[in-house]
Amino acid sequence: MFQIDSQVETEVVRLLKLKTPLLAIAEETGTDLPEIEKISKVYRVIELRNTGKAVENISNLVGFSTRIVKKILIQKGAKDLKPVNFKNKKPLTRQELRLCFEELYFRFVKALNVGSPRVLRVFKLDAVRIFFRLLEETPTLKTRVKTLMPVFVYSFLRDRGIDITFTHLKKYSGLTRHQSFQMFKKISEEFPKHTTRERKPKIIEYVTTVKNHFLLSSQFLENAAKILEKFWGLLSDTTDKVIAGTISALALISLRRDSPYMLHLCGVLGIAQSSVIYNIKKLAKNLGILGFTTVGRSKDLIRCQILAKVESIQYI
Incomplete structure (x- = not known):
């Protein structure tokens, strides 16, 4: 051009x-x-x-x-365009919808600055095909295109192994955490083949980074892997790094380790400490466990009521 x-x-x-x-x-x-x-x-x-x-x-x-x-x-798309405004507009034609989708796709891709341009173009064609098939199979999603589109692009790129974070989704979509996860659930429940991938090896890679950085024992890694397997269904609706931080914190508690401090652990992974605390608190709530206050004050509760549910975990 x-x-x-x-x-x-x-x-x-x-x-x-x-x-x-x-x-x-x-x-x-x-x-x-x-x-x-x-x-x-x-x-x-x-x-x-x-x-x-x-x-x-x-x-x-x-x-x-x-x-x-x-x-x-x-x-x-990535540099100059504002997010597409769907408010008070007539339903978009397929042509307009495709253009909006491609604008958003390249907004994400250019911001990440990763991957081969040729491969990403091939990915785009696949993404467009799946996106429109999804809309045809579930017409009700057409009324939620503003939320669906960025969440779909984010999920699609992660599914293809692109290292995109939740921060990118928030920045380039303007969606709240609640809006994003509501749509994640919608896609995951109805179209799991389009949005799930084998994430566990990547999460374990992040945990291994923590282990190597702080010179932790192999038992730390083994416990973290068992915790991940046991609670995957309750933890998988957040980013890989936050999951890695959560199971790392729980594995440290299982080994009665007071260091590294969670703040330092999260720093190595590049995530907010509050995200891990929120995830552990949510895990306790979903398991029906009462009495959780803070991670520091609730270590015995975590060991006796949360980690006790993990089969063959090694305690120290």
């Missing part, structure tokens, strides 16, 4: 925002006027899309074919 120098484009867009005439921009930047006009049109496409204009309307207003407009929007 358009090959435009990024530095020139940045400067031209800055001047366009200041309402500088195109001829003056050409003189100031030393760029040919046709090139300035091209950048101006691209900038106009992004502006119109951010006001909610449909692709066909943008095409008519700017003078580009709908194919070119789509390519511009997808190419610029």
Whole structure:
């Protein structure tokens, strides 16, 4: 498509925002006027899309074919586009829905800056196919596209082994934790083949990182693995690193270790300590265990009522 120098484009867009005439921009930047006009049109496409204009309307207003407009929007998705606003809009056509999906997909991919471009393009085709099949199989999801789309893209990329975190989902979707996990449940219950993957080996890799960093015994790793197997169904609705932090904390308690402190453990994994505390508290609640206050004050309760449910776990 358009090959435009990024530095020139940045400067031209800055001047366009200041309402500088195109001829003056050409003189100031030393760029040919046709090139300035091209950048101006691209900038106009992004502006119109951010006001909610449909692709066909943008095409008519700017003078580009709908194919070119789509390519511009997808190419610029991660950097310049605001999240698609679905509020108070008529149901999107399949064409518009696909464009929104691709914009969002590339927003995530470019932010992560991982993987082979060719492989990610192949992944995108697969993601689009599965997404529309999902909508056809469950029409009620069409009314929840705003929530479904980012959660689906996030789940799809994780399913393909891309290291994407919940932080990315929150940042690029604007969804709350509750909204996200409600949709995770919806997808997992009805379409498990599309959203589940073998996550346990990756989680154990994170636990091994903790073990090696703090020079912990092999018993720590064995206990963590047993805890993961026992409580997988209750822990699997959060990120891999938070699960790893949770079972690491529980494994330390099983070994009566007072160090490393949970804060340091979470620091190694790059997660918030509060996430692990919340997960342990939620685990106790789901098991019907009363009396949990804080991890420090509830260690005996954790050993006697939570960890006691894990078969063949080794205590010290």
